[in-house]
Amino acid sequence: MAEVVSSLILLFFFPSGCLTGAVNLKSSNRNPVVQEFESVELSCIITDSQTNDPRIEWKKIQDEQTSYVFFDNKIQGDLTGRAELLGKTSLKIWNVTRTDSALYRCEVVARNDRKEIDEIVIELTVQVKPVPPACRVPRAVPVGKAATLSCQEGEGYPRPHYSWYRNDVPLPTDSRANPRFRNSSFLLNPETGTLVFNAVHKEDSGQYYCIASNDAGSARCEEQDMEVYDLNISGIIGGVLVVLTVLALITAGICCAYRRGYFINNKQNGESYKNPGKPDGVNYIRTDEEVRSRVRSDLTKDT
Incomplete structure (x- = not known):
């Protein structure tokens, strides 16, 4: 009787054809570190699944942007020609560059399993050698x-x-x-x-x-x-004194020259004078009487 009850319970909870598996993933290295221009393997391993042909996807997460790396059974994006799928799920990248540093998410969908979906995130760090500073x-x-x-x-x-x-x-x-x-x-x-x-x-x-x-x-x-x-303090002081002395001699020479009149415009035997000027815009016209008076004055001076 007990065996019959047990069989009924099993049939009730797990009827024929019911999904009993649960897909699970693991990685041998979730934080791989590689130098630039080398190759690296991003490990993603299915440990439990009842599905023979699960769907595999890889995505790259960088700067809060998500893009496909492996989708529809082929490599996508900037890894085209530089990556391939190893086994069923792992991803290998050749000639890695600094732009490959990112988070990579491996996603597996197993339709025949009780738990159909599982994912694992791997952080790839690409080290770059310094250039001459x-x-x-x-x-x-x-x-x-x-x-x-x-x-x-x-x-x-x-x-x-x-x-x-x-x-x-x-x-x-x-x-x-x-x-x-x-x-x-x-x-x-x-x-x-x-x-x-x-x-x-x-x-x-x-x-x-x-x-x-x-x-x-x-x-x-x-x-x-x-x-x-070393700062030559005595030399600096001596140089300043020389410059000051030269300036004093030049100043004294200029003053002496001014006193002796070397900077005054000398005209007509060294005497500086100016003819009485006429106011601007005024022309004087002498009358005949003024001319005769001037001539008589000149004749008187001659005699």
Whole structure:
């Protein structure tokens, strides 16, 4: 009797032809990391399913945008010609680039299973080796003045860290932390690549270069010289005094020349005078009587 009841229960809950399986996925590596231009496998494995031919889809999620990678049994989008399906569900990508860094979602639809759909998300990280960074080093700095050296690189991923070298000797992040650099006063920021001297010393002269490095590799800039020179205070003071003396002599010479009249327009034997001018716009016309009077005056003077 008990066996009959058990059989009836099984037939009630799981009648003939009822879906009993449940599709499930797993991945051997949900966070693959690969260097640029290498190949990578995005693992997606079906562990349980009663469906012989499930539908497989791969989607790429990047910058909040979703696009098909594998759909309708073929590779789609920018992976066309660079990817293929391995086995039933895994995806292999050749010649990966930095733009391939994204989330990839493997979706499986098994129509003959009780649980028809399952999915798994894989995060792909493509590392990019840094290129030679751009370094800026001041050519000459006077003793006691501040100086800033910069190092920047914009291609590497993850973001590179920076280190500075002087005469092939690595510099610490803080000169006070190393007795070897007790005569220096600088701070190095490995995140930004800046090397800042609060006040340079003669010992800070040398050849400087920077190295940018991340997990994919490293690159360095060319060596650049920085000279630290002494200020010649006595020479500067002497030069200023010479300039002031020359200016005083020039001023005295100009004043003397003015007093002696060298800058006055001399006309008619050195005497400067102006003929009485006529008011503008006025023409004087002499009468006959004025002319005869002027002639008689001139004759009287002659006698």
